[in-house]
Amino acid sequence: MTDTPEILIVEDDNNDADLITRSLSKIKLANSIKRLRDGSEALDFLFARKEYAGRNIYNTPRVILLDIKMPKVDGLEVLRQIKQNEITKMIPVVIMTSSKEERDILVSYNLGVSSFVVKPVEFTAFAKAVSEVGMYWLLVNQPPILIPRPNEND
Amino acid sequence: MNLSINTETLIELSVKKTDKDYFLISQQLASQIQQKEEIAAELIAANRLLAFQNAEKEMRANELVITNQHLTGQIAEKEKLAADLIAANKLLAFQNIEKEMRTSELISTNQQLAHQIAEKERKAEELIIANAGLVALQTQLKNVNKELEAFSYSVSHDLRAPLRAISGYSLILKEDYSSLLGEGALEIIEILINSARHMGQLIDDLLKFSQLGRLEVIQGDVDMEQIVQWAIKEINAGINLEKYLITIHPLPACNGDSRMLKQAWMNLLDNAFKYSSKKQQPEIEIGCHEEESQWVYYVKDNGVGFEMEYADKLFQVFERLHRKEDFEGTGLGLSLVKRIIEKHNGMVYAESGLNTGSVFCFTIPRNLK
Numbered sequence: 001m002t003d004t005p006e007i008l009i010v011e012d013d014n015n016d017a018d019l020i021t022r023s024l025s026k027i028k029l030a031n032s033i034k035r036l037r038d039g040s041e042a043l044d045f046l047f048a049r050k051e052y053a054g055r056n057i058y059n060t061p062r063v064i065l066l067d068i069k070m071p072k073v074d075g076l077e078v079l080r081q082i083k084q085n086e087i088t089k090m091i092p093v094v095i096m097t098s099s100k101e102e103r104d105i106l107v108s109y110n111l112g113v114s115s116f117v118v119k120p121v122e123f124t125a126f127a128k129a130v131s132e133v134g135m136y137w138l139l140v141n142q143p144p145i146l147i148p149r150p151n152e153n154d
Numbered sequence: 155m156n157l158s159i160n161t162e163t164l165i166e167l168s169v170k171k172t173d174k175d176y177f178l179i180s181q182q183l184a185s186q187i188q189q190k191e192e193i194a195a196e197l198i199a200a201n202r203l204l205a206f207q208n209a210e211k212e213m214r215a216n217e218l219v220i221t222n223q224h225l226t227g228q229i230a231e232k233e234k235l236a237a238d239l240i241a242a243n244k245l246l247a248f249q250n251i252e253k254e255m256r257t258s259e260l261i262s263t264n265q266q267l268a269h270q271i272a273e274k275e276r277k278a279e280e281l282i283i284a285n286a287g288l289v290a291l292q293t294q295l296k297n298v299n300k301e302l303e304a305f306s307y308s309v310s311h312d313l314r315a316p317l318r319a320i321s322g323y324s325l326i327l328k329e330d331y332s333s334l335l336g337e338g339a340l341e342i343i344e345i346l347i348n349s350a351r352h353m354g355q356l357i358d359d360l361l362k363f364s365q366l367g368r369l370e371v372i373q374g375d376v377d378m379e380q381i382v383q384w385a386i387k388e389i390n391a392g393i394n395l396e397k398y399l400i401t402i403h404p405l406p407a408c409n410g411d412s413r414m415l416k417q418a419w420m421n422l423l424d425n426a427f428k429y430s431s432k433k434q435q436p437e438i439e440i441g442c443h444e445e446e447s448q449w450v451y452y453v454k455d456n457g458v459g460f461e462m463e464y465a466d467k468l469f470q471v472f473e474r475l476h477r478k479e480d481f482e483g484t485g486l487g488l489s490l491v492k493r494i495i496e497k498h499n500g501m502v503y504a505e506s507g508l509n510t511g512s513v514f515c516f517t518i519p520r521n522l523k
Contacts, residue, residue: 013315013319015315015316015318015319015322015323016315016318016319019318019319019322022322022326068311069311069312097311098310098311098312098314098315098318099307099310099311099314100310101307101310119314119318120318120354121314121317121318121321121350121351121353121354121357122318122321122347122350122351122354123318123321123322123324123325123326123347124325126318126321126322127322
């Protein structure tokens with residue numbers, strides 16, 4: 001297995017992360033998931049810094065599920081940096097947040113988010129939303145044509 | 155003096171005197187004559203001089219007459235001028251009085267103005283103080299608003315996550331571990347799930363309610379018919395409306411905030427569907443009539459209705475007229491409607507009787523522009 005998962009979950013709440021993973025595993029999409037605990041860890045991972053130094057940054061996930069309200073670096077800042085970088089800007093990013101704040105929605109779309117999903121409180125609806133997002137981005141959506149990778153054999 | 159030589163005197167003399175005497179006399183006479191002639195000559199010269207002087211004097215007199223005439227003319231002229239000057243003087247005196255009057259008027263006006271200016275300055279100072287107070291209040295309000303925003307943001311985010319965990323893990327317990335649990339436990343899990351859902355709904359409604367307080371009405375033309383259609387479609391996605399008999403009369407467009415008004419219709423229609431849901435043939439009627447300067451939109455149902463004595467409680471926050479086990483709800487829907495309609499300078503009211511259905515009306519001014 002490569003050092004790059006298909007689904008990257010950036011979520012500070014353990015329960016939410018667990019519920020997302022459970023929902024994805026119900027539709028058999030949970031075998032290539034990596035969960036990161038906040039925005040700064042997400043940036044370290046994506047740009048191969050600190051504990052992720054040495055990771056090949058050209059190995060990008062198929063989709064990033066990104067929470068907004070997180071300690072240290074919030075989701076909107078992570079989104080901004082992903083979209084500013086030539087290598088990461090084509091990764092589909094789905095914001096998954098608890099709050100339906102209009103300002104957040106506007107900022108996210110302005111930054112080039114692929115989807116904005118408000119996590120329902122009710123678990124049935126939540127599980128449905130998560131599995132639809134997973135199915136769409138991993139099974140329905142055609143990913144961007146891969147950009148040339150200098151180190152093909154990692 | 156009589157200078158003429160009288161002949162009779164000569165004769166008299168010649169009779170009485172001798173030759174010598176005659177001679178002497180004649181000599182005397184001759185001398186006298188000569189004397190007299192000299193005197194005569196002198197007299198003549200004097201006379202000529204006098205005549206000359208006379209002529210001169212006449213000439214001078216003439217000149218004087220002329221000068222006099224001239225002077226007389228000048229005097230007349232000067233008198234006229236003097237009269238003119240007197241008249242002019244009088245006029246000036248009059249004007250002077252007038253000017254003094256005006257000056258005193260101006261002085262009093264000036265004093266008044268000075269007083270008014272002082273008054274204005276005083277008022278300006280008062281206004282400045284009041285303004286400073288307002289600015290302080292405004293900053294205070296802004297701060298409170300910011301706090302409220304932060305509060306509602308945190309409510310919407312931080313309160314939902316644990317609820318999702320309660321709801322999620324309860325469901326996982328129910329689905330994956332039901333074989334390990336007894337029937338009582340499954341019932342408790344059901345209560346957990348329902349309570350979490352209800353609390354989620356409460357949070358959502360509270361947030362909507364607090365957000366609405368901060369929102370400004372964005373004026374525009376609102377197609378009420380379309381909005382009602384959308385609202386029904388949205389409700390239909392949640393609950394099945396097949397059994398309802400829905401009548402929609404023509405609804406005139408109005409001026410207002412379409413998003414807010416849609417929310418108001420949603421809440422009113424939601425209630426109408428909810429409280430008539432237990433009828434065998436639930437009926438909903440939506441319409442509008444015109445009243446002087448306003449539109450009166452209404453939603454009528456044949457549902458359970460309410461007792462009119464509690465009508466004033468209907469639109470208050472968290473007030474409910476039905477038990478939760480009969481009809482679900484958070485007690486915020488109608489207060490939200492009231493807030494929206496009041497922001498449109500309208501009114502909302504309801505009429506009903508127990509089990510006779512109810513009519514909810516709201517008004518929108520016809521020319522809000």
